[in-house]
Each structure stands twice: as structure tokens, then as C-alpha cells.
Amino acid sequence: MDDSLSSESFYQGAKKAAHKAMDDHGRPEYDEFALHAGVAVEKLAKAALAAKNPVYVAEIRNNSADMVMHLGGHVQLDEEKVRTVGATEAIRRLRKIGVLKADTDLDLLIEIRNGAAHAASDSTLAKGMITPLARTIETLLDELSKPLVEFWERWTDPVKNAVNEQEDQVFREVQLRMVQARHAFEDRFAGLPAEVKDGALKAPQPRKEEWFAKPMEVRDGDLLVLKTSGGNCPACGGQGLLTFEPIGHTATETTFTANGFGCYLCNFEVHGPDEMAALRKVNTPGLTTTVSVSHGPTLTPEEQARLVIGETRTG
Template identity: 75%
Template sequence: MEKLVKAVLVSKSPVYIAEIRNNSADVVLHLGGHLPMDEEKVRTVGAMEAIKRLRKIGVLQPDSQLDLLIEMRNGAAHTSPDSTLAKAMISPLARTVETLLDDLGKPLDTFWERWTEAVKAAANEQEDQVFRDVQLRITQARHAFEDRFVGLPAEVKEGALKAPQPRREEWFARPMEIKKDGMVVLKTSGGDCPACGGQGLLTFEPVNRTATETTFTANGFGCYLCNFEVNGPDEMAALRKANTPGMVTTMAVSHGPTLAPEGIKMGETKAG
């Protein structure tokens, strides 16, 4: 973003990116086009100072979150990459980039390129954080998958998508483990992965049990091809909301009161 900030300053006047130092007068004259200088002696402002100058001339407005982001970038403030604070920085970054590009008369995709739609979704403050996070992870997994096949013939990627996946024999629901209370947890083929289009795997947990039937609900999805995954009811709800292919969401398994878990039979499934 620092280069974008400086580009906006230069669009106003090249001298606006000069750093105030002992040779600042020479730098100003050089940037104004009237004094040749060795490029190694030319010093320009950093990101924070550039932002301050854009605020002074009305291009940007004060934004404490953006200031924190710059401090994090400069090492003055610290946070782990996967922390809630770090994720919250996506919105101020996206807002600022959009404002700067608007000032330059440039579309968003000149900066974000293939990440444009993902950034729009991640910065949509009308949506909850879980939904934004799931959408961003879908895009990350999709790009990581596509990058594996850069420079290779198209049929290599197509072959990977068509090849039998690990545990492909588990096309139908089967027992995965027994919970402490004796309830069966299932896994089953879950349809197309929203990131790469490969065949994913759904996991289910029991939500209701009678003497002859157990009802399960999907509580996780994973793809072996691109490593995209979600876990828990909130992320599963966000996945279904993100305009992804339909997936089985509930499952009813018929059984006898004393039937061993490995003997259960597939019952009704419902797509949601």
C-alpha cells in the first residue's frame, strides 16, 4: 500500500513525497525536475508520513485502525497473523486502498487483481466475521490450488480433479468414531468443493436419537485437493450462505435398539 499512497502524492505534486532531511532542498528541486541527483541520495517519506500528508490535503480522513495497521507493519505494534485484531485490519486496508484508487481514477482490480472479489467480501462490514472469514479462506484455497498447476497442461489439473480421492470408497455414510455416550459420528462424500471443485468430505454429529433412528447434522467439510475446510455449526452455516454448491446438511440413520454401530444402515438424507 505504501507505493499506492506515494503514487497519489505524486499525482498531486512530485515534491510531496520528499523526505525532510539535510538535503531536502536538493531533493525537492530534483523531484521538481530542475536538479539532477544521484538516485541513492533521494529520500522519500514512509507510509505513515505519506498518509499524514494525504490527510492534510483532504484525500484521506483520520482512521485509528489504519494507523494501527501501519504500526503493525512497521513493527511498532505486534499481533499474531491469525488473531482477531489482525483480521480486523482487512476492512481499514480495503477502505483506504479503494479511496486512493478512486482518487487516481483506477479500478480496484488494478491493485488487488484476482483477490478483488475476496477483499470486497472480507471488507463487507454488513456481514459477520465468520462469513467473511470463510469466504476469504475459499479464495485462498482456490488460488493455492490453481497455483500448483501454473505452466502445466490443462489436462493435468483436470486429471487431478477427476482422480479418485483418498477415502473415495466412503461414498456413503459410514461410522467414523464412537463418542463417549455411544453416539455414532458419520462421514460421507459432501459434493463439490466450493474452492477447487473437487470432491469434499462432510462430517456429521448426532443431534437426536430414538430407539430406531439417529438424526445427524453436518458439522464440518474438508477437501483433500486444496485443503479447504470448515468446522463447527457457525462455519457450516457461513459456507452454505456463501453461494456454494448444495450439500447434504442432515441425515437420518435407521437402526435397531441393540444394533452395533458398524451395522447401521443408510436412511434418509436431506440436501440443504
């Protein structure tokens, strides 16, 4: 039998496609993600079937008897005559023998994959398919007695979080985006001397003038947003920037709370109080969460916002 139809060959193909899918998701290219995610599931499903019996990957067609004997190792077929099952049929067979359970999210992933291959798919739906991909691959790896870390390598932790129902969706998304930004940043310097990346991390920000709080924009009427230095980026270690919005005001002080974080080096970003809370939960101590600006009692809010930070409180 052709080695390309072995369980190990299907496994290696699934691993390669799964890593491409995670890279696609981080760029973000969700149609490409759906395509590679579907290929990963299909190949790993075939690996599980072939491990049971090589003939289980045979597609039933006019030459199905020859195909079965080819997979059994007794007949040689030309490469163009070799036909194996597609993703939908491979999943159906695994469900029939009890390896996989019915899963509408997995079925949707395969449908989106087919759309990405033949027509415009729904990118919004594709973006949310990390969990069924991770869950299905974990099940199939258990069936093959393959370690999760061997398959996912640097993607192991975010994949584990994708199936961790004890954490909320916002936490899982922030953690995934952070790891994706980190990997994309590291990939930019792959094969280059270490000092090249170190130089990029130590270089001054292109927005050096924004080391102090100052007006950035006005949103929702008179709602002011301030921007200030935010310390090391949890994704790449570079210098990130925090955004703030006002939460309290007295005659002599205005208090702002962090409502976003962004890094120009690796493009990691979070937005809003829920994502900021999730960011702090992903082991990122040291990020400023509140800023207090002292001012005179006669200043307008716009004038107050022009003041340099008088006192910083972290929490």
C-alpha cells in the same frame, strides 16, 4: 525526475505488494501478509501524493531542498541520496489534505507491518487486517480514479466483501478462505497442460473407503462424529468430505447435521454451524446438510454409527 518516483510507478508497486499480501494471507503466513500489506498501503499512499504534486513524497532531511528540486525535475540526485517518506508520514500527509480519515485499524496495520519487518509480530492481529487494507486501498484508488478490478484483478470479489458491512464477519472469512484456496489450487497448475489439473480433480480420493458414514472420532464424551462424501468442493471442484454430528435420536433413527467440510485437494475447510451456514450462503447448493441413519431399537449409539447411511435429506 526518476520514473520510479512517478505516481504510476508507485501504483504498480502497490498492486504487486497487495497481491503478494493476499497470497500470504491464504497460505497462511500472516507476518508476511502484514509486511506486504503495509508496503502496498505505503506505495499507494505515495502514488496519491505524487499525483497531487511530486514534491509531496519528499522526505524532509538535511538535503530536503535538493530532494524537492529533484522531484520537481530541475536537479539530478544520485540514487542513494533519494529519500521519500515512509508509510506513517505518507498517511499523515494524506490526512492533512483530506484524502484519508483517521483510522485506528490502519494505524495498527502499519504498526504490525513495522513489527513484521523488525521483530516478531502478532500473527493473530495481522490475520484480521484484511478489512483496513481493503478499505484504505479502495479510498486511495478512488482518489487516483483507478478501477478496483484493475488493481485487485482475481482478488476483487473477496476484497469487496471485506468492506461490505452488510455481511457478517463469519461470511466474509469463509468467502475469503474459499477464494484463497481456489487461487492456491489454480497456481499449482499454472503453466501446465489443462489435462494435468483435470486428472487431479477426477482422481479417486486417497480415502476411498470413506464414501459411507462411519465413526470418525469421539468428542466431548459420547458425542459421535460421522464423515461421508460431500460432493464437489466449492473452492476447486474436487471431491470434498462433510463431517456430521448427532442432533436427534429416536428408538429407530438418529439424525445428524453437517458441522464441517474439508477438501484434501485445495485444503479448503470450514468448521462449526456458523461457518457451515455461511458456506451454504456463498452459493454452494447441493451440499448435504442432514443425514438420517435408520437402525433397530436395540442398538447402542456406537452400533448405530457403524451403519451405512439409510436415507439422506438435503436442506
